[in-house]
Amino acid sequence: MYKDATAEEIDVIMQEAWKAFHAYRKLSLKQRADFMRAIASEIDNLGDELLKVTGEETNLPEARLRNERARTMFQLTSYADACERGDWLEARIDTAVPDRNPPKPDIRKMLVPIGPVVVFGASNFPFAYSTAGGDTACAFAAGCPVIVKGHPAHARTSEMVALAIFKAAEKTNMPKGIFAHVHGAGNEVGEALIKHPFTKAVGFTGSFIGGKQLFDWANQRKEPIPVFAEMSSINPVFLLPEKLKQSVADVAKLYAGSITLGVGQFCTNPGLIIGLESDGLQTFINSLGEEIKKLAPAAMLHPGIFKNYVEKRANSLSQPDVETIAVSETEPQLNQGAPTVASASGQAFLNNPVLHQEVFGPYSLVIRCKDMTEMINVVNNLEGQLTATLMATETDINYHEELVEAIKNICGRFILNNVPTGVEVCLSMQHGGPFPSTTDSRFTSVGADGIKRFASPIAFQNWSNDLLPAELRNENPLGIWRTVNNQPAKETL
């Protein structure tokens, strides 16, 4: 439907982005924020027509799309607010001490934009992690031009949102080249974008194979660049004994809902539930099975994802020692993923790397550990995860400190008595975790701290006040928080 961008087109786009970078970074924080707010408003203006097109392309129901669109607009406007508030700049000032021997110079540091950012649209979030999604919003807030490669599974949606960005850019007088949108069904477009010398960072949400390939290309460049790829996570949930005893039915119901939310197509879907072999765990397994049977299959994002789900699920279920607990009792239609839960022993899990792999869809595996030592062993053999969840009473936690400490090593977000699905957009959110859940556990892709992914510090030494950027001037014209001689301060110097 859309033509792949050619190498020549990509070069022209990157040249323009490089020019735009120099113009855009000189605009004020307020101008950047106004551009972002204008994008939110242009997306709103697309109205129900956008929801209709996206629904056709992704099979996502209208209510979900409405929510996701609202979230996307909230990201744009709340990161715009954060951009203006300026905490993310990490402005630091150390004033001169001329009579020290040797004299101490005046030094002032802040984060500045890193350069043009390439963003790859995600298939499972056609709005919130695609064309005008979190990565794009963070990059614009940081002061970077953005080049989006639209996801081929929702290319029309991507085109519509891209047009909204272009309109907002025009209305707020942004420099030409501040945004570009390309299509590319094959690998060549992505490779050309990542290897272009004017590309300075990459945002990606998708598969491990895709993300790892971008990471490797980026590191093989003459000048390596950072890649923020969110890749794969099975989001382990740990069920502790007292908690199960107290509320097994509630936990089973809660998790049946979380496993099947959005047809299991969330990166924080709980794909692994780990408990201690016991009557309580058996009751949980039975209850979870009963809940899952009642839940209906639903259409997945696109035929490729459906095919992948069917194959991965079958592969997992056919592994030695894996028993199917329950499958939805409703017959699935074409492209519908059937809710499924299965179970295996701790030993089987420890012996079989296949069981560590993500089965993207409404599927979860319950692991029965023979004792706490085995459960800790499972944690120590788990790959890095976006989230880990503990279903536990305070007594459980106090009795199993070693388990709790081990879990801290493998996740970016640690949830207590709740579900991992539902990622709040706020400053304290960490959406990122040890490899392979993401390529850089030091950063988040949700929340305004994600702005810092696309910035790096520069220190100005011995510059006179009127030559400094507004953010670092004595009079603090922007009224931002800065660290002055080691103390947070908002005052004039």
Next chain:
Amino acid sequence: MYKDATAEEIDVIMQEAWKAFHAYRKLSLKQRADFMRAIASEIDNLGDELLKVTGEETNLPEARLRNERARTMFQLTSYADACERGDWLEARIDTAVPDRNPPKPDIRKMLVPIGPVVVFGASNFPFAYSTAGGDTACAFAAGCPVIVKGHPAHARTSEMVALAIFKAAEKTNMPKGIFAHVHGAGNEVGEALIKHPFTKAVGFTGSFIGGKQLFDWANQRKEPIPVFAEMSSINPVFLLPEKLKQSVADVAKLYAGSITLGVGQFCTNPGLIIGLESDGLQTFINSLGEEIKKLAPAAMLHPGIFKNYVEKRANSLSQPDVETIAVSETEPQLNQGAPTVASASGQAFLNNPVLHQEVFGPYSLVIRCKDMTEMINVVNNLEGQLTATLMATETDINYHEELVEAIKNICGRFILNNVPTGVEVCLSMQHGGPFPSTTDSRFTSVGADGIKRFASPIAFQNWSNDLLPAELRNENPLGIWRTVNNQPAKETL
């Protein structure tokens, strides 16, 4: 003199470091800080014997070693203060909104230590960037155990400082395995350390070839880890016309001093001085030459560095269109580097990548550009640098905005009317820059912000107050600055 660590020894060390990591991260910020202060005090206790040994191993004069030791102790104690102050934790709290639909959970985030850190001692800073240097201090502050591979050129110094760290660890009851010290003249020890699964980050200061090798090894691991390598930088200095007119003799004298400081063995040594072809520039070249002739050669750190200087200098001087301006008039003794300055046209520099390479020692190349367009072209073709310096009046700067903007793209620290040598240890310092000056321009290796290199965030969702780390509790028992519902605050919640 010392035996290389074997693969088996390294495995034992890393197992112990991994255990120590779990114990050490539970200690309070104050306990970490007290350990760091104890290290400073044990280094002090080594007295003049340390200076004597290091002087023998490095040829560095006593006054320099005294200063460097004081700086090393200041790093330890000032990063200890920063560790306790806790700003680096980036503590963020978003409180619950239970009556929102859906309810907003309580989420709290902070940086936690990343795991055992391997530090490679630097040859040019036997104290400040070696065994108990900046990387080690930052890692201890972050909550990470440290494994140092001592630099073979000052192995005895490294042993002595390691013993001081062991003594401090014992006196402050640190867990076994909090620190380890190994020797390794060949590549094998470094490779085994970096590839060990319990190694979680790497600090390095040295050559491009060395740093790039570590970076590649780290990225080829099953679980890639961050490498903070400071590698090579020629620290360009830009001379603008009005400034030269006003104070050519002063600038020449200032730079003759900076080029030869510490026998040119600083990573911020100005190896490139760029001006516009003019009478003013010719006067500068003549004056610089006169100054350089008067300065005496001095012994370099070790025979390998001396040999490298002689070869690289000869190679640079033999390139087409390169003219020697001046060499020290004093005959150098064995292992002494002779101060040397040379000159080439902007065109020659643009055509010849050899002239972009660092000549580690008291050597600088003056580039004569035919006009401002060529000077900007030189900037756009320069590799990433730790520093760039502008010698300019306010008028110069206002007239040449495009140049100033281009320079911002290639450096981590931007100095005005000063020299790049002399790196202040303070929070606003940025010692890091675009590749290849460092492998990660988003972080600094000098100043307390360097602590953040060895930490990554974890978010706690829905935890009750008494189960949270002290840093995130309502009552703020540590009295640290936190961002609460988007506002910096020190108050109790």
